[in-house]
Structure formats: C-alpha cells, structure tokens
Amino acid sequence: MKPRRPIFALNYIEETIDCYETAASNENVCLDELKWATDVLVSYFEVIESTSITAPLRFRFNKARKYEKPKEDILDNASDTENFIPYPSKDLPDLEVTTEELSKLYMRRRSTRWFESRPVPSDSLLRAIEMASTAPSACNRQPYSFKICTHPETAQKISKLAMGTSGFSDNIQSLIVVVGDLSAYPLERDRHCIYIDSSLASMQLMLALETMGLATCPINWPDIEEREQAMQDTLNLPKYLRPVMLIAVGYPDLEGGIPYSQKKPKEILAEFLN
Numbered sequence: 001m002k003p004r005r006p007i008f009a010l011n012y013i014e015e016t017i018d019c020y021e022t023a024a025s026n027e028n029v030c031l032d033e034l035k036w037a038t039d040v041l042v043s044y045f046e047v048i049e050s051t052s053i054t055a056p057l058r059f060r061f062n063k064a065r066k067y068e069k070p071k072e073d074i075l076d077n078a079s080d081t082e083n084f085i086p087y088p089s090k091d092l093p094d095l096e097v098t099t100e101e102l103s104k105l106y107m108r109r110r111s112t113r114w115f116e117s118r119p120v121p122s123d124s125l126l127r128a129i130e131m132a133s134t135a136p137s138a139c140n141r142q143p144y145s146f147k148i149c150t151h152p153e154t155a156q157k158i159s160k161l162a163m164g165t166s167g168f169s170d171n172i173q174s175l176i177v178v179v180g181d182l183s184a185y186p187l188e189r190d191r192h193c194i195y196i197d198s199s200l201a202s203m204q205l206m207l208a209l210e211t212m213g214l215a216t217c218p219i220n221w222p223d224i225e226e227r228e229q230a231m232q233d234t235l236n237l238p239k240y241l242r243p244v245m246l247i248a249v250g251y252p253d254l255e256g257g258i259p260y261s262q263k264k265p266k267e268i269l270a271e272f273l274n
C-alpha cells in the first residue's frame with residue numbers, strides 16, 4: 001500500500017499465523033510456498049507497529065519459524081534464493097516481444113480440428129502448463145488443474161463425452177481436460193471464479209502450445225448432469241472438481257481446413273465511458 005499504513009491486516013493476521021504454524025510443522029509443505037509465507041511475514045513484522053494484537057502474533061510467528069534464517073536453511077531446495085516479497089515495477093525484465101509479434105501469435109492461433117497422428121511430447125505439454133500457470137487468478141488461488149491424455153484412443157473416448165466433437169473426435173491425438181477446483185473458494189459468491197481463472201490460464205496454455213508448433217481446439221463442456229457423472233467416473237473426479245472445458249492438442253494436419261473466424265471490429269467491441 002502506498003503510503004504504507006502503520007497498522008494493517010488486523011482482520012486476518014491471526015488466521016494467517018494459524019495457517020503458518022500448521023504449514024511450518026508439516027513435513028510435506030511446499031518449500032517455495034513456505035518461503036513465500038515466511039518472507040512476507042518477516043517483512044510484515046518488520047514494519048508493523050507493535051500492539052497488544054500484533055506483539056503476541058509476532059512471538060508466535062518467530063516460534064513457528066523452524067530456523068533463524070529460513071532463507072538459507074529450510075529453503076535449500078526452494079527454486080529461488082531471492083526474497084518472495086513485493087518488488088518495484090522497475091525490476092521487471094525488459095520485454096523483447098513486440099505488439100506486432102504478439103498480434104501475429106494471436107492471429108495464428110485458430111481452433112484446429114485436424115491433426116497429424118504424430119504424438120504430442122509430454123515435455124511440451126508440461127512446459128505449456130507451466131506457462132499457463134502464470135495467468136492471474138482471483139486471490140492467486142489457481143483453482144484448476146489439467147488432466148492430460150496423450151493416448152489417442154482414450155483422448156478420443158473422453159472427447160466424445162463433450163457434445164461439440166462429432167465429425168472430428170476420431171482425429172484427436174491428445175486431450176487436456178481443464179478442471180476447476182471449487183474447494184479453492186469456500187464462499188458461494190465466488191463459485192464462478194473457477195471458470196474465469198481456468199479460462200485465463202487455458203488461453204495462455206493454447207498460445208504457449210502455438211509457439212511450439214502445436215495446434216489446439218477448445219471444446220465446450222456442457223452443464224448436463226449425466227455427462228458430468230460420466231466425466232467424474234472416467235477421470236475419477238471428486239464432486240468439487242468440475243470440468244470447465246476440454247482442449248484438443250496436436251500437430252496440425254497442414255492440409256486440414258481451418259474455418260474462417262470473423263472477429264467483431266473494435267468499434268463494436270469497445271466503448272469509452274465518460
């Protein structure tokens with residue numbers, strides 16, 4: 001916050017310390033996440049005024065920290081030795097991609113339904129998922145996962161559970177089922193977030209795959225009870241994991257037709273408000 005207030009986060013700092021204590025005593029905790037939590041809380045207690053509320057919480061935090069210097073000790077295996085705390089915008093790397101180049105990528109990505117039978121390398125899918133994960137999400141909860149099928153027969157079978165694949169399902173080589181995790185948002189008012197967050201990540205995923213020479217087609221997942229049940233049974237999904245969409249992935253059949261997709265002009269899409 002600019003300027004920084006002398007006291008902040010009182011509504012949730014106690015709950016945060018409760019969670020921190022649980023995480024710090026859990027052997028299976030993700031070290032990167034623990035480092036992030038530790039770095040942020042160290043910064044918080046450095047700047048926060050000492051009061052009857054914050055002082056005992058600072059004490060609990062220091063006790064829960066397993067090592068005096070978590071950066072070097074607990075976090076030997078963490079991916080980065082930098083502090084995981086807010087940093088100034090000027091520290092962001094220079095951008096080499098131009099608007100024109102990015103626009104070319106956007107124009108090039110078209111829903112593709114005809115693929116070569118060449119298998120899609122798992123490494124490419126994983127790299128694209130890593131890139132997808134940098135998408136924004138509400139409260140950074142990243143409430144999604146990607147179920148990947150690289151066996152054409154199974155991919156085709158799963159793709160048939162959706163309704164929009166007739167005519168090309170037998171051509172699908174690999175399939176990703178984008179799954180939203182409702183357990184990430186306990187409040188009913190936030191139930192739509194899984195769809196927004198997954199979609200933002202899915203777009204990044206498709207563009208990343210495009211840069212690797214892989215084509216994609218997003219496939220609608222219908223909100224129909226028996227289809228939900230069939231997908232749950234096929235993927236062994238608990239109720240709180242909801243299919244959001246499917247994405248067919250493959251090397252494009254270079255002779256395969258791509259429907260022309262007319263886009264709305266900016267004059268219709270955009271309206272400047274007074």
Ligand SMILES: Cc1cc2nc3c(=O)[nH]c(=O)nc-3n(C[C@H](O)[C@H](O)[C@H](O)COP(=O)(O)O)c2cc1C
Nearest residue numbers: 109110111162163164165217218219220221245261
């Ligand atoms: C959420 C979503 C669901 C879609 N479902 C299907 C589908 O079931 N079958 C299909 O052939 N294409 C599907 N598409 C692809 C659209 O038809 C395609 O994005 C649209 O025609 C625009 O073409 P473009 O992606 O090449 O720009 C879907 C796209 C989105 C974003």
